[in-house]
Amino acid sequence: MSIKLRLTAWYSGILAVMLLALSAAIYGFVYYNTYGDLKDRLIKQASQVEPKAGLNYDGTWQQILRGPAGQSLFAQLYIYDLQQMIPSPNMTEIQLEFKVPAKDVVKNQQGFLQASYNGNPFLIYQQAVDVTTLNGNLPAVLQVAVYTGEQVTMLNRLQNILLVGSFATLIAAFTFGLFLARKSMSPIGMVIEAANGIQTGNDLSSRIEYNGPPDEIGRLIETVNNMLGRMEGAYRELEESYATQRRFVSDASHELRTPLTTIRGNIDLLQKIWEMEPGESRMTEAEIRQLSVESVKDIADESKRMSRLVGDMLSLARADTGRTFDKEPVALEPMMTEVARRASFLPRQAEWSVGNMGHLNGKYVVGNKDYLQQMLFIFIDNAFKYTPSGVVTLDSVFYQNQVGIRITDTGIGMDKDEVPHIFERFYRADESRGITEGIGLGLSIAKWIIDEHGGSVEVVTRQGEGTTFVIWLPLLFAPPLE
Numbered sequence: 001m002s003i004k005l006r007l008t009a010w011y012s013g014i015l016a017v018m019l020l021a022l023s024a025a026i027y028g029f030v031y032y033n034t035y036g037d038l039k040d041r042l043i044k045q046a047s048q049v050e051p052k053a054g055l056n057y058d059g060t061w062q063q064i065l066r067g068p069a070g071q072s073l074f075a076q077l078y079i080y081d082l083q084q085m086i087p088s089p090n091m092t093e094i095q096l097e098f099k100v101p102a103k104d105v106v107k108n109q110q111g112f113l114q115a116s117y118n119g120n121p122f123l124i125y126q127q128a129v130d131v132t133t134l135n136g137n138l139p140a141v142l143q144v145a146v147y148t149g150e151q152v153t154m155l156n157r158l159q160n161i162l163l164v165g166s167f168a169t170l171i172a173a174f175t176f177g178l179f180l181a182r183k184s185m186s187p188i189g190m191v192i193e194a195a196n197g198i199q200t201g202n203d204l205s206s207r208i209e210y211n212g213p214p215d216e217i218g219r220l221i222e223t224v225n226n227m228l229g230r231m232e233g234a235y236r237e238l239e240e241s242y243a244t245q246r247r248f249v250s251d252a253s254h255e256l257r258t259p260l261t262t263i264r265g266n267i268d269l270l271q272k273i274w275e276m277e278p279g280e281s282r283m284t285e286a287e288i289r290q291l292s293v294e295s296v297k298d299i300a301d302e303s304k305r306m307s308r309l310v311g312d313m314l315s316l317a318r319a320d321t322g323r324t325f326d327k328e329p330v331a332l333e334p335m336m337t338e339v340a341r342r343a344s345f346l347p348r349q350a351e352w353s354v355g356n357m358g359h360l361n362g363k364y365v366v367g368n369k370d371y372l373q374q375m376l377f378i379f380i381d382n383a384f385k386y387t388p389s390g391v392v393t394l395d396s397v398f399y400q401n402q403v404g405i406r407i408t409d410t411g412i413g414m415d416k417d418e419v420p421h422i423f424e425r426f427y428r429a430d431e432s433r434g435i436t437e438g439i440g441l442g443l444s445i446a447k448w449i450i451d452e453h454g455g456s457v458e459v460v461t462r463q464g465e466g467t468t469f470v471i472w473l474p475l476l477f478a479p480p481l482e
Helices: 003-047 089-094 149-200 216-274 285-320 332-343 369-385 416-421 442-452
Strands: 073-079 084-087 111-117 120-133 136-147 328-331 351-354 364-367 391-399 402-409 456-462 466-474
Touching: 003 073, 003 120, 003 136, 003 149, 073 089, 073 120, 084 089, 120 149, 149 216, 216 285, 328 332, 332 369, 332 391, 364 369, 364 466, 369 391, 369 402, 369 442, 369 466, 416 456, 442 456
Parallel strands: 351 391
Antiparallel strands: 073 084, 073 136, 111 120, 120 136, 328 364, 391 402, 402 466, 456 466
8 A cells, every 4th residue: 555545544534433423413413402301390390299109089090290291291100019100190181101110120220212213213211119108108210201203303313414524524635635646746756757767777866856845855865866966966976987997998099008018029030049059040140139138128128117107006096095195384484495406417408407495495285205205306307208399497486384395498399279188198299199109197196196205286387488397385484492
């Protein structure tokens, strides 16, 4: 059974119980007030009867039932020892006689009772009395009654009205309750349809439209929509992660294939030369030696390239797994001075210019010195590779609570549309592909190191005019005592 049917059944059941209780209360109130007046009249009439009896001159019993009985009140007196019935005149006229209880139980049956004679309903009040006769006091039963046909008809009509009205009200309530339940539960149907749509397809962009009040249903739909939004974002990130992973594997395979091909080719060449018999080769010993040295050099160079690639991939793998490194206060001036000195020995064609590092004296950052140096060498090495002629400059600036390490070159630059992608793995600007060496992992590693230090990087570039990188790192305000 659906929720709307259960809700309707519960509410209808509660309404049925309430209607039954209300109908019983109304019927009881009317019944009590209707028969209460009649009972008072019967008690009053019974109290006015004089229980005396005697014989008339013609041998009949004298009338002893006196008082304002009226046409609607009936009375009779039955004397047990004499077995004599003395009715009121109106009972004699219609030949009406009430059933008399036995002598031994009359005292236990005193009070009111309802009876029907000849199809006419009566309310009877009976009580045990002693009748004064010539023979002394004799036990008798006095019965005073009133005709209740009008009251019974009225109460039957009231009962029918209450039953029919309650039944009609219950049907109407069930019908409208089911309608309202369906209307109120229809938004949940939309939630189910949306969930089924997501289950059977991959469209997480669907949302549930709801224009109702912000009640429980509204909050439920809002929660579901928010959940769908988070699921859509997570699914999109997962797709991007899978795409990045596939691209990473593809690019890594491509980058590894080149040095492996070179190494394999040189090894095959060396194997072929060294397996030749003396006099079989047309090359002299010096030429064979020169060729072997060149092949070994190529193998060594490609091995170094593969080592760098594997090292870079290992660093990125550590970044992907959330691994970090130890940090401590690092003095900026000694570190920058050492980086500037060692950078002057890197292969380059451009001039190397270092700004004044004196203003870094006494300034500290929280980080790892080795990783910070690795990050700076990545930017400096890139600047040298993409500046065939010109100047590469290293200096620093301060802004608010940060230090900015600035590396500027006058090289080939790049298009502004390529800037958002330069920190992606294996990405290299189109202008640089095939011109400079590299596998496109350096800037990804540098960006990870910057993020781990809570910093940021700013890029300013123009194609054909050069590029400027500014690495912003937060300063340590309380440097350690030396």
